[in-house]
Amino acid sequence: MIPPAVPHHETPLPVAGRWPLFGAFALVFLIFAQVSSVLVSPPDRDMGHLQKIMYVHVPAAWTTFLAFFVVLVFSLLVLWKGRETHDLIAASAAEVGAMFNALTLALGMIWGRPTWGVWWTWDARLTSTLVLFLIFVGYLSLRAFIEEPERRARWSAAVGVLGAINVPIVYMSVKWWRTLHQLQSSPSTVDPAYVYGLRVNAFAFLFVLIYLVRRRYEAARLARAAEQLNDVAALGGR
Amino acid sequence: MSDASGKMKGRRRWAVAGVVVIAATFGWLLYGGLDKNVVFFLTPAELLAKGTDGVEVPVRLGGQVKPGSVAWDDQTLDLNFVVVDGVGEVKVHSTGAPPQMFRDGMGVIVEGQFGRDGVFRSSSLMVKHSNEYRPPAEGQRPQEMYKTLFKESPK
Numbered sequence: 001m002i003p004p005a006v007p008h009h010e011t012p013l014p015v016a017g018r019w020p021l022f023g024a025f026a027l028v029f030l031i032f033a034q035v036s037s038v039l040v041s042p043p044d045r046d047m048g049h050l051q052k053i054m055y056v057h058v059p060a061a062w063t064t065f066l067a068f069f070v071v072l073v074f075s076l077l078v079l080w081k082g083r084e085t086h087d088l089i090a091a092s093a094a095e096v097g098a099m100f101n102a103l104t105l106a107l108g109m110i111w112g113r114p115t116w117g118v119w120w121t122w123d124a125r126l127t128s129t130l131v132l133f134l135i136f137v138g139y140l141s142l143r144a145f146i147e148e149p150e151r152r153a154r155w156s157a158a159v160g161v162l163g164a165i166n167v168p169i170v171y172m173s174v175k176w177w178r179t180l181h182q183l184q185s186s187p188s189t190v191d192p193a194y195v196y197g198l199r200v201n202a203f204a205f206l207f208v209l210i211y212l213v214r215r216r217y218e219a220a221r222l223a224r225a226a227e228q229l230n231d232v233a234a235l236g237g238r
Numbered sequence: 239m240s241d242a243s244g245k246m247k248g249r250r251r252w253a254v255a256g257v258v259v260i261a262a263t264f265g266w267l268l269y270g271g272l273d274k275n276v277v278f279f280l281t282p283a284e285l286l287a288k289g290t291d292g293v294e295v296p297v298r299l300g301g302q303v304k305p306g307s308v309a310w311d312d313q314t315l316d317l318n319f320v321v322v323d324g325v326g327e328v329k330v331h332s333t334g335a336p337p338q339m340f341r342d343g344m345g346v347i348v349e350g351q352f353g354r355d356g357v358f359r360s361s362s363l364m365v366k367h368s369n370e371y372r373p374p375a376e377g378q379r380p381q382e383m384y385k386t387l388f389k390e391s392p393k
Binding site (some may be wrong): 042043044045046047051054078084113115116117121123124155157158161165177178179180182183184186189190191193194227231238 | 248252255256259260263277278279316336337338339340344347351362363364365366367368369371372373374375
């Protein structure tokens with residue numbers, strides 16, 4: 001397959017602009033959110049200060065879901081319109097989402113060992129979360145294996161859509177099936193003393209997610225532009 | 239031109255295939271394809287209802303620790319308690335100190351086998367935490383409860 005002779009940019013290359021500043025803000029806000037929620041909340045009556053893991057595990061899980069929802073939306077756009085920018089946004093969100101997914105699993109295990117008595121068990125919630133992670137690791141390796149950008153975009157969009165379907169399954173798994181993992185907490189099951197920490201950290205993780213996806217997308221666009229220039233040079237153009 | 243429309247067709251085929259798979263997966267999940275198979279544990283009532291089918295086969299049993307039923311022998315490390323679900327109750331025997339959060343009224347899941355003598359022999363004990371997070375009431379020191387119950391346990 002011969003690549004296009006001239007690098008074509010559907011939209012101008014993204015620039016860093018004020019995004020590094022936003023990144024600094026996200027980091028400072030995350031530190032503030034963590035420190036304040038840990039200081040403000042009393043120990044839980046059952047698990048004591050182990051409860052604090054809630055302030056990283058739960059926002060990490062929400063952020064994972066959100067990142068894969070972005071993958072879903074942009075993968076559908078790729079299948080519909082076939083634009084490279086959409087493909088690169090989906091890929092960036094998938095990469096960041098997989099990272100948060102791994103974080104969710106790891107933090108959950110750290111909480112599970114002292115609470116449940118086991119690091120891991122094959123209940124529906126844990127298993128489906130692991131499957132979600134593996135699908136997106138597969139998604140990222142698939143991208144690395146396919147050389148041709150258009151095929152890569154289409155194949156990974158298909159996998160991205162199929163992978164994102166698992167998000168509602170993971171979310172609902174604790175309601176649909178009996179699991180060791182508890183049901184979702186809600187303001188009625190969580191004492192107001194802990195709600196602040198969950199809320200403020202949800203925003204902190206959201207900001208970090210936005211920052212990481214944006215910068216990853218910038219990098220992906222630059223990498224693609226460089227590839228295209230290479231192709232042109234290899235064909236002896238300009 | 240024909241090449242472009244061919245590509246469009248290919249793409250549409252992918253989209254249709256994707257939608258079909260999505261719909262099929264959801265249909266399967268919602269209409270109970272997995273419902274009966276993915277049961278992580280049985281309640282005491284369900285285990286008892288199985289009769290001899292539930293005896294001496296590897297199974298997970300889940301329920302609450304019946305308050306007042308916990309008996310711990312710090313010499314032999316035997317732990318006996320009763321698991322209830324509001325309907326049935328099953329005696330459980332386990333060995334070794336349980337997880338920190340094990341106490342009266344707590345949710346537990348035990349892995350093991352239900353013996354012919356009516357005692358469930360647990361090889362692994364997991365504590366199921368609810369989705370409730372509350373600070374302790376005035377003067378309540380829940381972590382002390384564990385310590386007073388299991389402090390004698392040799393390592």
